[in-house]
Amino acid sequence: MVVQKNNFSVALFSVLFGLIVGAIIMLVFGYNPISGYIALISSAFGSMQDIGGVLTQMTPLILTALGFTVASTAGFFNIGLSGQALAGWVGAVWYALSFPDMPAFVMIPSALILGTALGAVAGLIPGWLRAQFGASEVIVTIMMNYILLFLGNNILQNTMAKSIKESAETTKQVGHNASLQLKWLTDLTQGSSVSTGIFIALIMIVVVWFVMKKTTLGFEITAVGLNADAAKYAGVSAKRTAVVAMAISGGLAGLAGTIEGLGNYLNFFTQNSSPSIGFDGMAVALLGGGSYLGILGAAALFSVLKIGGLGMPMSSGVPFELVDIVIASIIFFVGANYLIRLIQKRIKAMDEKAAAQGAAKKSAKVASKQVKGGE
Amino acid sequence: MTESTPVIEMRHIVKKFGDFAANDDINLQVQQGEIHALLGENGAGKSTLMNILTGLLQPTSGDILINGQPVVVDSPSKSDSLGIGMVHQHFMLIDAFTVTENIVLGSEITKGLSLDTKTAAKKIQSLSDQYGLAVNPMAKISDISVGQQQRVEILKTLYRDADILIFDEPTAVLTPQEIDELIAIMHNLAKEGKSIILITHKLDEIRAAADRVTVIRAGKSIKTFPVAGVSSQQLADLMVGREVSFKTEKEPAQPKQTVLSIDNIEVDDARGVDAVKDFSLEVKAGEIVGLAGIDGNGQTELIQGITGLTKVKSGHITLNGKDVTNKKPRQITESGVGHIPEDRLRFGMEVDMTLSENLSLQTYYKQPISKSGVLQPAEMDKLANKLVKEFDVRAASIHVTAGSMSGGNQQKAVVARELDRDNDLIIAAQPTRGLDVGAIEYIHRRLIDQRTAGKAVLVVSFELDEILNLSDRIAVINAGKIVGIVDAKETNKQELGLLMTGMSLEAAREALKEEVTV
Numbered sequence: 018m019v020v021q022k023n024n025f026s027v028a029l030f031s032v033l034f035g036l037i038v039g040a041i042i043m044l045v046f047g048y049n050p051i052s053g054y055i056a057l058i059s060s061a062f063g064s065m066q067d068i069g070g071v072l073t074q075m076t077p078l079i080l081t082a083l084g085f086t087v088a089s090t091a092g093f094f095n096i097g098l099s100g101q102a103l104a105g106w107v108g109a110v111w112y113a114l115s116f117p118d119m120p121a122f123v124m125i126p127s128a129l130i131l132g133t134a135l136g137a138v139a140g141l142i143p144g145w146l147r148a149q150f151g152a153s154e155v156i157v158t159i160m161m162n163y164i165l166l167f168l169g170n171n172i173l174q175n176t177m178a179k180s181i182k183e184s185a186e187t188t189k190q191v192g193h194n195a196s197l198q199l200k201w202l203t204d205l206t207q208g209s210s211v212s213t214g215i216f217i218a219l220i221m222i223v224v225v226w227f228v229m230k231k232t233t234l235g236f237e238i239t240a241v242g243l244n245a246d247a248a249k250y251a252g253v254s255a256k257r258t259a260v261v262a263m264a265i266s267g268g269l270a271g272l273a274g275t276i277e278g279l280g281n282y283l284n285f286f287t288q289n290s291s292p293s294i295g296f297d298g299m300a301v302a303l304l305g306g307g308s309y310l311g312i313l314g315a316a317a318l319f320s321v322l323k324i325g326g327l328g329m330p331m332s333s334g335v336p337f338e339l340v341d342i343v344i345a346s347i348i349f350f351v352g353a354n355y356l357i358r359l360i361q362k363r364i365k366a367m368d369e370k371a372a373a374q375g376a377a378k379k380s381a382k383v384a385s386k387q388v389k390g391g392e
Numbered sequence: 393m394t395e396s397t398p399v400i401e402m403r404h405i406v407k408k409f410g411d412f413a414a415n416d417d418i419n420l421q422v423q424q425g426e427i428h429a430l431l432g433e434n435g436a437g438k439s440t441l442m443n444i445l446t447g448l449l450q451p452t453s454g455d456i457l458i459n460g461q462p463v464v465v466d467s468p469s470k471s472d473s474l475g476i477g478m479v480h481q482h483f484m485l486i487d488a489f490t491v492t493e494n495i496v497l498g499s500e501i502t503k504g505l506s507l508d509t510k511t512a513a514k515k516i517q518s519l520s521d522q523y524g525l526a527v528n529p530m531a532k533i534s535d536i537s538v539g540q541q542q543r544v545e546i547l548k549t550l551y552r553d554a555d556i557l558i559f560d561e562p563t564a565v566l567t568p569q570e571i572d573e574l575i576a577i578m579h580n581l582a583k584e585g586k587s588i589i590l591i592t593h594k595l596d597e598i599r600a601a602a603d604r605v606t607v608i609r610a611g612k613s614i615k616t617f618p619v620a621g622v623s624s625q626q627l628a629d630l631m632v633g634r635e636v637s638f639k640t641e642k643e644p645a646q647p648k649q650t651v652l653s654i655d656n657i658e659v660d661d662a663r664g665v666d667a668v669k670d671f672s673l674e675v676k677a678g679e680i681v682g683l684a685g686i687d688g689n690g691q692t693e694l695i696q697g698i699t700g701l702t703k704v705k706s707g708h709i710t711l712n713g714k715d716v717t718n719k720k721p722r723q724i725t726e727s728g729v730g731h732i733p734e735d736r737l738r739f740g741m742e743v744d745m746t747l748s749e750n751l752s753l754q755t756y757y758k759q760p761i762s763k764s765g766v767l768q769p770a771e772m773d774k775l776a777n778k779l780v781k782e783f784d785v786r787a788a789s790i791h792v793t794a795g796s797m798s799g800g801n802q803q804k805a806v807v808a809r810e811l812d813r814d815n816d817l818i819i820a821a822q823p824t825r826g827l828d829v830g831a832i833e834y835i836h837r838r839l840i841d842q843r844t845a846g847k848a849v850l851v852v853s854f855e856l857d858e859i860l861n862l863s864d865r866i867a868v869i870n871a872g873k874i875v876g877i878v879d880a881k882e883t884n885k886q887e888l889g890l891l892m893t894g895m896s897l898e899a900a901r902e903a904l905k906e907e908v909t910v
Contacts, residue, residue: 231766231767232765232766232767233756233757233762233765233766233767234765236749236756236767239745240742240745240753243742243743243744243745244738244741244742244743244744246738246739247738247739247740247741247742247753248742249701249721249739250699250701250721250731250733250739250740251721251722251753251754252720252721252722252725252726252754253722254720
């Protein structure tokens with residue numbers, strides 16, 4: 018409990034410092050930080066459409082952050098969330114376009130499962146390579162990001178049938194039978210692309226929390242991540258557990274990609290680089306400080322900054338790049354949480370010292386009184 | 393010696409953590425040229441006191457005087473400048489650096505922009521000659537023995553002109569020969585005018601090395617007195633605060649059917665070199681077999697082979713007549729094996745998990761702790777509360793992390809978990825390493841109770857006292873092979889010591905007979 022509290026204050030300080038650094042940079046370049054931040058807030062919360070945009074942005078971040086957390090609990094640093102998400106995205110859109118007449122109640126669950134499974138396979142491969150051969154998952158996942166990025170583009174450009182493509186670079190929109198968007202939700206948010214995905218993401222927070230904290234599987238994943246030797250001694254198959262954890266991690270990223278495809282964009286288009294949801298998800302997980310509720314808060318914050326940042330140039334003239342600097346500063350301070358902990362420790366030590374000196378003075382006074390009394 | 397001003401005087405030291413007083417009015421006086429032992433159980437407050445002396449902690453109240461002058465030691469660097477040096481239990485050395493580089497690290501002599509290793513090496517050589525600390529200044533740390541690494545730690549403090557050396561459990565990692573050498577080094581240092589504080593709970597070493605001893609119990613200094621003429625028994629009773637028995641009473645063994653049968657096995661170590669070869673041994677129900685041997689003679693690989701943590705290359709292991717060779721660890725555990733591992737922090741527990749979780753580490757996946765894959769925390773805590781009570785595991789709560797507990801209580805927790813499952817075979821590897829006499833006595837009692845209850849017990853230990861105290865039969869291992877199996881009643885330390893070096897039983901008995909006649 019104490020640790021979580023501490024993590025929360027680290028996150029809070031990181032955000033605060035990030036905003037301060039952002040303000041300083043705005044000042045340096047001659048912008049008014051106050052009007053900049055007001056523009057940011059009003060662009061994120063100004064209308065129902067903006068709020069819908071924030072929710073749309075949050076959805077994949079929650080899922081990739083959950084994926085990152087599961088992997089890191091098992092002792093893996095999964096940088097491949099991006100590629101795993103892409104696997105789910107491409108696969109689900111392709112599948113949905115291939116069966117335009119399938120009824121929604123069959124199409125939607127099967128597409129979600131397919132996308133998740135593809136992400137799981139993409140995560141399982143580096144997990145297995147490390148468990149079996151000790152290959153560094155960091156390098157393997159980075160490389161797999163490239164493989165999956167270009168594989169996706171190649172499938173889109175050269176393999177998909179012309180009939181399901183809008184142009185050489187874009188597929189057609191998926192049909193109503195596969196869309197995760199809901200009419201009432203779209204209407205409520207004035208045409209934003211928020212979808213059922215946000216509910217799926219929220220449910221997954223609870224599901225993943227339950228699996229990791231309340232089941233024997235979660236216990237095993239945690240045990241392997243903390244001390245693989247002790248886990249082996251206790252009869253846990255460290256290899257199997259590691260592979261399972263990476264599959265779950267990749268599956269969650271695959272689900273994020275599927276929701277991007279069937280809920281947000283409703284199509285797939287040529288990607289110039291690995292989707293940022295993978296990397297942002299890592300940052301969200303770090304900012305969340307290992308807590309599942311923290312992931313929700315961090316994803317919300319990121320999305321507010323991103324969506325709010327879009328409006329900053331128009332209403333206050335602050336360029337969009339500065340918003341990225343604020344976000345990067347926040348991540349920087351999370352990464353440098355050592356520094357924040359150090360500052361907190363210093364402050365505490367100073368308090369303790371002052372208290373100790375006070376106590377010493379008091380006892381000295383008492384002692385001198387006693388001496389006087391003795392005389 | 394007692395007349396002069398003490399080099400160190402700690403007066404009425406109190407250190408409180410919240411309401412808990414780790415040090416509660418401790419007094420300590422160390423004279424120049426003295427080896428002063430600090431004796432106390434795990435958690436008695438020795439480390440806290442030394443952390444105060446080395447500036448890592450600030451006392452809540454009390455005074456420190458160095459050579460009669462009151463000082464405030466508010467940082468480790470202040471402690472350095474006062475001439476206090478610490479030889480840590482866990483060495484703080486960089487493997488890839490040479491001895492010299494490790495010693496100068498942090499106070500390098502430079503010539504322009506480059507390191508002046510030559511001058512440093514010269515100074516180190518002269519120090520090592522002066523104090524009899526034989527070590528090659530140009531050797532890499534990874535290439536020298538543990539005993540030599542410790543000498544590097546000592547040289548590090550001398551290089552920084554320390555006059556007061558604190559040794560924290562210095563013998564925990566050493567072989568018997570290295571221990572003798574270390575004691576000789578300490579005597580040399582004292583003769584040259586250095587003052588030494590020796591923190592330990594090994595009574596024999598205090599009697600061999602120290603001039604005076606201060607006993608600390610539950611945060612209070614109980615008594616300071618000269619070591620000469622004091623028996624280990626008296627020291628132990630003072631330390632624990634009650635009478636302690638070294639020799640655990642036990643009925644004669646009544647061995648029954650064979651439980652564990654090891655037939656001609658061969659096991660490789662991590663580098664692929666055969667560590668255990670042609671090894672055969674039987675352990676019967678109702679007996680304790682002790683496996684004696686010097687560290688690194690295949691004991692670790694043997695146990696890992698039996699418990700399924702390492703592959704057995706050839707040969708067979710049977711348990712109650714069932715072949716368990718190269719079965720998975722969990723299958724072997726479930727066939728009735730309790731395993732108290734040699735390295736409790738690496739294998740025995742998840743230090744970042746709670747005590748409660750650690751006590752369920754072998755049973756978390758079974759009813760009633762797991763119901764269809766879902767953990768039942770209430771059941772987990774129920775088991776933990778039961779074991780904590782039965783085995784006298786002391787912790788602030790069953791929800792503290794295992795890593796925050798003292799070594800003795802960690803070990804008791806491991807023992808509790810492994811003995812509670814009603815196993816047929818108990819493998820206890822170094823079951824009391826690093827524990828104080830009170831805890832040792834307790835764990836020995838528990839192991840003997842297992843034997844009385846008709847279990848087969850295999851004890852692996854480097855401590856001959858432990859082997860002799862517990863075992864009914866003693867097998868001696870050398871270079872991965874059994875050198876001899878003897879009845880515990882018909883052997884002694886000298887004989888076992890010779891066997892441990894690889895001498896055959898006949899040769900050892902012959903050699904000892906000659907010694908007697910001469």
